Amino acid sequence: MEPKNKILLVVNPISGNFDKANLINTVKTKLANKNILVEVYETKGHEDIKAISKLINQHQPERLLVAGGDGTIQLVAKVLKDFDLSLGILPAGSANGFAINLNLPDNLNDQIEVATGETTFTIDTLELNGEMCLHISDLGINAELIRLYEHSNIRGKFGYFLQSFPTLFKSNYPYKFTIEAKGHKYVKKGVLLAIANANKFGTGANINPNGKLDDGKFEILIFKRLSIFQILKTLIKNSQLNSNFVEAISVEEATITCKNPVAFQIDGEFIGKRKKVVVKVSDQKLRVAVSKNFNPALNRNNNSEKI
Numbered sequence: 001m002e003p004k005n006k007i008l009l010v011v012n013p014i015s016g017n018f019d020k021a022n023l024i025n026t027v028k029t030k031l032a033n034k035n036i037l038v039e040v041y042e043t044k045g046h047e048d049i050k051a052i053s054k055l056i057n058q059h060q061p062e063r064l065l066v067a068g069g070d071g072t073i074q075l076v077a078k079v080l081k082d083f084d085l086s087l088g089i090l091p092a093g094s095a096n097g098f099a100i101n102l103n104l105p106d107n108l109n110d111q112i113e114v115a116t117g118e119t120t121f122t123i124d125t126l127e128l129n130g131e132m133c134l135h136i137s138d139l140g141i142n143a144e145l146i147r148l149y150e151h152s153n154i155r156g157k158f159g160y161f162l163q164s165f166p167t168l169f170k171s172n173y174p175y176k177f178t179i180e181a182k183g184h185k186y187v188k189k190g191v192l193l194a195i196a197n198a199n200k201f202g203t204g205a206n207i208n209p210n211g212k213l214d215d216g217k218f219e220i221l222i223f224k225r226l227s228i229f230q231i232l233k234t235l236i237k238n239s240q241l242n243s244n245f246v247e248a249i250s251v252e253e254a255t256i257t258c259k260n261p262v263a264f265q266i267d268g269e270f271i272g273k274r275k276k277v278v279v280k281v282s283d284q285k286l287r288v289a290v291s292k293n294f295n296p297a298l299n300r301n302n303n304s305e306k307i
């Protein structure tokens with residue numbers, strides 16, 4: 001990093017349900033040793049974009065670091081629309097779906113090294129009904145699950161697990177999705193339609209083996225039925241997903257409609273129930289710090305069936 005000697009650290013105090021005092025101190029101490037001053041901003045949950053933009057203008061940091069989950073990363077990505085800055089990620093959410101797709105290290109010291117290091121990777125972002133999406137959104141049963149999870153007191157993967165049982169029984173699946181893309185109209189029945197820029201959900205499930213974060217495209221994945229065996233297989237790297245279970249369309253833009261409103265989530269945040277979702281690859285790119293040996297191609301293989 002060129003030594004302009006200042007970075008701005010945006011911290012979400014509630015993400016992942018753990019106290020961030022230790023994280024903040026570790027970042028400050030480690031970067032003080034490199035003669036870098038750390039300005040800290042703790043998110044409030046409202047008017048954060050304005051406040052962070054103001055701090056960037058005031059301090060002119062050489063990099064923005066973020067400690068939070070996917071929602072917080074999305075927040076700072078929106079800020080970065082107006083600035084030419086790279087983003088360093090310290091995963092501190094309950095699921096960290098985006099960080100998982102970037103193969104960031106597990107321990108904080110290594111994460112700080114990567115987040116302030118020289119190697120960056122520029123990724124596409126998606127626009128869904130005008131909202132930014134960094135990795136995976138969906139209509140259907142997973143969004144329904146997130147909605148229930150938001151109303152529970154349990155954070156973390158175990159929360160998802162516990163909430164899944166009532167969801168499976170209450171949902172009106174399979175849903176009927178109409179997808180208009182590439183001049184075609186596809187009508188598909190499924191329990192879940194995912195819109196994926198990346199490969200993996202926050203749980204680590206590798207639902208989109210063909211996903212590339214930087215190819216100017218995204219995948220629409222239609223999960224036809226609930227199969228516990230196939231779902232478990234998504235947890236295994238390079239597993240072969242059965243085409244009776246999932247179909248994929250790789251596109252640059254699409255319009256998805258359903259007869260009745262279906263639960264919809266973007267990057268793990270429940271948005272509401274929607275009958276129509278218009279998706280395109282956005283003009284905005286995001287430059288993120290990654291480890292020196294990060295190889296986006298390593299996550300890829302060609303398993304799911306293309307339509």
Ligand SMILES: Nc1ncnc2c1ncn2[C@@H]1O[C@H](COP(=O)(O)OP(=O)(O)OP(=O)(O)O)[C@@H](O)[C@H]1O
Pocket residue numbers: 012013014015016017042043044045046068069070071072073092093094095096097155202267268
């Ligand atoms: N000070 C705050 N008090 C209450 N809520 C906050 C505060 N700061 C941010 N938030 C809320 O935190 C949410 C984003 O959390 P984030 O997604 O980063 O963490 P998470 O849900 O634990 O992680 P993940 O998305 O990886 O599961 C947003 O809804 C935002 O409004």
